[in-house]
Amino acid sequence: MPEVGGPATPLRRSSLRQQIADALRDEILTGRLQAGRHFTVKEIAELYGVSATPVREALVDLAAQGLLEVEQHRGFQVRRLTAADFRSLTEARVFIVEAFFRELAGQGMGAVPGDALASVRRRAEAAARAAQSGSLDVLVGCDLRFWRELSAIAANPHICEFMDRVRTQTWIYAVPHLRALSDAAGVCWAGHVALVDAVAARDIETAHTLTSQYDTHTRTLIEKLAPARS
Structure with a gap:
């Protein structure tokens, strides 16, 4: 081997x-x-x-x-993930994020600790820099850690676990297509900091809009790249 x-x-x-x-x-x-x-x-x-x-x-x-x-x-x-798997996973990601925001809204947003948000912000800044520079390996790790910490704010371990599993699988499908690009700088979604700002401001509507943009951007990008490698 x-x-x-x-x-x-x-x-x-x-x-x-x-x-x-x-x-x-x-x-x-x-x-x-x-x-x-x-x-x-x-x-x-x-x-x-x-x-x-x-x-x-x-x-x-x-x-x-x-x-x-x-x-x-x-x-x-x-595991070999297909284009159909990828679409299903991104759809599942939408549902689990909605569950996360319902959980967060149910807490009244007043329970979000400042130190947790500060840590998530650091992850967000690192993920955004990696996306803008095209550092794919760094982006994958930072993005997953960002979403783990963000989902942990809602304090529901089942939501955290499922979100991490779905996001990991979508990255596994996406990475080979992104690696085929000669330059991945600025290609991937980099709105992590704006999302943290929305959560910190208790603005669930904006946070939900940003995550929807993330999913739409990712699905559109990978589905555009996938045919070139098929």
Whole structure:
């Protein structure tokens, strides 16, 4: 099996299951571990120099998140997402964001702590800079962390978990198409800071409008790029 994105970083013995899952998740997100790639528990265990048990547990976790598919008697395969999957995921993203804003509005917005908003703002600024500069790997990580922290404000772990899962899968489909561009600077949505401002101002209507623009922009962009790679 070719190396997954280069030499593997040695892993500490604590929380191996989560570390392996995080490492492989990053490889999938950045497109270094491509859709359709097959591998076994043994291959991943040898790659990271660990035992099979935490590897198997990590791969099962990633399969449960919809990132891998279990192949009977063969191991695992990075899931192939289709254009129809992408559209369905973006539609699901709209519904979960609406649930998030309902949860936030139900709290009266007065419960949003200032330190949480400050942290989300830092994530927003980093994501916006990455989008404007075209730093795709940085953008993916910052965007996901931004939405994790933003959704956590509503304090509903189920909303947070589902939103992160859906956004991760949409990025997995989008990244290969974005990588085909010679220059991705200014191509992706960069309205993260404006969205934080709207949340901080307790302006749910504007926040909802901004997230709708995010979804429309992303879907239109990727659906335009996808035919060129088909």
